[in-house]
Amino acid sequence: MSGENIFTGLTEEHDGDARWAFGTGFTEALAGVDTTLPAGVDGADLAVYCQMLGDDALVQSQRLVQWVTDAPELEEEVALANIALDLLGQARLLLARAGQADGTGRDEDAFAYHRDPAQFRNVRLTEAPRGDFAHAVATLLVLSSWRLALFTRLADSADPVVAAIAAKGVNELAYHREYAVAWTLRLGDGTPYSHERMAAAIADVWPLTGELLATHPLEAALAAQGVAVDPASVRDEVHDVLTRVLTAATLPAPEAFPRPVVAGRDGEHSEHLAPLLEELQSVAREHPEATW
Amino acid sequence: MVTTTDTRRLLWEAAAAVTDPELPMLTLADLGILREVTVEEDGTAAVWITPTYSGCPAMAEMRVDVDRAVRAAGFDRVEVRTALSPAWTSDWITDEGRRKLTEHGISPPGGAPKRQAGPVPLTLMPTRTVPRCPLCGAADTEELSRFGATSCKSLHRCRSCLEPFEHVKEI
Numbered sequence: 001m002s003g004e005n006i007f008t009g010l011t012e013e014h015d016g017d018a019r020w021a022f023g024t025g026f027t028e029a030l031a032g033v034d035t036t037l038p039a040g041v042d043g044a045d046l047a048v049y050c051q052m053l054g055d056d057a058l059v060q061s062q063r064l065v066q067w068v069t070d071a072p073e074l075e076e077e078v079a080l081a082n083i084a085l086d087l088l089g090q091a092r093l094l095l096a097r098a099g100q101a102d103g104t105g106r107d108e109d110a111f112a113y114h115r116d117p118a119q120f121r122n123v124r125l126t127e128a129p130r131g132d133f134a135h136a137v138a139t140l141l142v143l144s145s146w147r148l149a150l151f152t153r154l155a156d157s158a159d160p161v162v163a164a165i166a167a168k169g170v171n172e173l174a175y176h177r178e179y180a181v182a183w184t185l186r187l188g189d190g191t192p193y194s195h196e197r198m199a200a201a202i203a204d205v206w207p208l209t210g211e212l213l214a215t216h217p218l219e220a221a222l223a224a225q226g227v228a229v230d231p232a233s234v235r236d237e238v239h240d241v242l243t244r245v246l247t248a249a250t251l252p253a254p255e256a257f258p259r260p261v262v263a264g265r266d267g268e269h270s271e272h273l274a275p276l277l278e279e280l281q282s283v284a285r286e287h288p289e290a291t292w
Numbered sequence: 293m294v295t296t297t298d299t300r301r302l303l304w305e306a307a308a309a310v311t312d313p314e315l316p317m318l319t320l321a322d323l324g325i326l327r328e329v330t331v332e333e334d335g336t337a338a339v340w341i342t343p344t345y346s347g348c349p350a351m352a353e354m355r356v357d358v359d360r361a362v363r364a365a366g367f368d369r370v371e372v373r374t375a376l377s378p379a380w381t382s383d384w385i386t387d388e389g390r391r392k393l394t395e396h397g398i399s400p401p402g403g404a405p406k407r408q409a410g411p412v413p414l415t416l417m418p419t420r421t422v423p424r425c426p427l428c429g430a431a432d433t434e435e436l437s438r439f440g441a442t443s444c445k446s447l448h449r450c451r452s453c454l455e456p457f458e459h460v461k462e463i
Binding site: 029030031032033075078079081082083085086087088089090092093160161163164165167168169170171172174175178179182 | 338340343345346347348349355371372373374375376377378379380381404405436437438439440441443447461463
C-alpha cells in the first residue's frame with residue numbers, strides 16, 4: 001500500500017479499470033481485526049447471518065439515498081443521507097465479516113456488487129418502494145426500533161466481531177429512532193392532513209412487519225449458540241415501543257404484528273429489489289476490475 | 293541508545309499528531325480514536341484506530357495519513373489496524389479536543405446519552421443538553437437540524453448573537 005493521497009489512484013495514468021481505483025489498499029472495513037471464529041460455530045452459517053443483517057442495512061441505505069436531492073427540506077435530506085451513511089457503514093462491517101467467516105475471503109464489494117437478487121437476505125420492508133415522506137418516517141420508525149432491539153442484544157454475541165459491530169451500531173440506531181419518533185409525533189399530532197398521511201403510511205408499512213419477527217432456521221441454530229438473536233424474542237419490546245410512539249402521536253394503536261413468515265431471509269423478494277440492485281451494482285459490474 | 297520505550301513513544305507521537313480531514317483542528321489523539329501503538333518483533337509499526345461512526349468516510353483518509361506520518365517518522369513497515377471494541381462515543385473526545393472545538397466555533401458534545409443496560413429502553417427521547425453558543429457563550433440556543441454536514445455534527449443557532457453554529461453530537 002502506498003502512503004500517497006487517497007485520490008492518487010484517480011489522477012495517475014492507469015490501464016483499464018484500475019484508473020477507477022482509489023488504489024490505497026486501505027479500504028477493508030475490518031483491517032487488522034482478529035478474525036478467529038468462536039469455538040463450535042459454523043463459519044458458513046455465521047457468514048449467512050452476517051449477510052442477513054448486512055443486507056438489511058445495505059438495501060435500506062440504498063433506498064434512503066433516493067431522497068437525496070428530492071427531500072421536502074434540505075435538513076431532512078441531510079438527515080436521511082446521514083442515516084443511510086451509518087447503515088452503509090454497518091453493512092460494510094457485516095459483509096466484511098461474512099467474507100472472513102465463510103473462509104472465501106470475499107470482500108464487502110463482492111457481496112454488495114456481485115450477488116443477484118435471490119442471493120440477498122434482507123427483509124422485504126427494506127426494499128419497499130420509497131413512497132412519500134410519511135412513508136419514509138414510518139419505515140424508519142419500524143426498522144430502527146426493530147434493529148435497535150436486535151443490536152442491543154447482539155452486543156453480547158458469542159462472536160466478538162458481531163458483538164463489536166452491534167455495540168457500535170446501537171448508538172447510531174438510537175439516534176435514527178429519535179429522528180423517526182420526532183417526525184412521527186410532528187406529523188401524527190400535526191394538522192388533520194398530516195395526521196391522515198402519517199396514519200396511511202403506518203397502515204401501508206404494517207403488513208410487512210410480520211417478517212421482521214420470523215425466525216429463520218439458521219437464526220434459531222445460531223441463537224442457540226449465543227451468536228445470533230432470535231427475532232421472535234424482540235417482538236413484545238418492539239410492539240411496546242411502537243404502541244407508545246403511535247399513541248403519543250395521536251395515531252391509532254397498532255394491531256398485533258402480522259403472522260411471521262420467512263421470505264427475504266431465504267432470498268424471496270418483491271419485484272422492487274431487482275431494480276434497486278441494478279442501480280446499486282451497475283457501475284461495479286461494468287468495471288469488474290475496479291476497486292473503490 | 294534508542295530503547296523500545298522511546299521507539300514506541302516516537303510511534304505514538306507520530307500517529308497522535310495526524311489530524312482529522314473534516315475537523316482539521318483536532319488530532320486523532322484529541323478525537324480519542326487512536327487506541328494503541330506497538331512496534332512488533334519484526335519491526336512492524338502497528339497502529340490501532342477506531343471508527344467514530346460506522347460509515348465515517350474520513351476513516352480511509354485518516355488511515356492513509358497515519359501511514360504517511362508514521363513512515364515519515366522513520367518506520368518502514370506500517371500497519372494501520374481497526375479496533376472495534378469498545379465502541380467510540382463522543383465521551384472519548386479529550387478536554388484538549390473540546391477546547392480546540394470551542395476555539396474554532398464548534399460546540400463540543402456534552403455527556404453521551406446513558407442507555408439502560410437492559411434490553412427495554414424506556415426513554416425514547418433522552419433529554420439532551422442544550423449546547424452553549426461557542427461564539428458568544430450564550431446559553432439560549434436552538435437546534436436547527438439534528439444532522440449536519442458530517443455524521444458527527446448537528447446544526448444550531450444562537451438566539452442571542454443570532455449566529456448559526458455546528459455542534460458535535462452526543463452519541
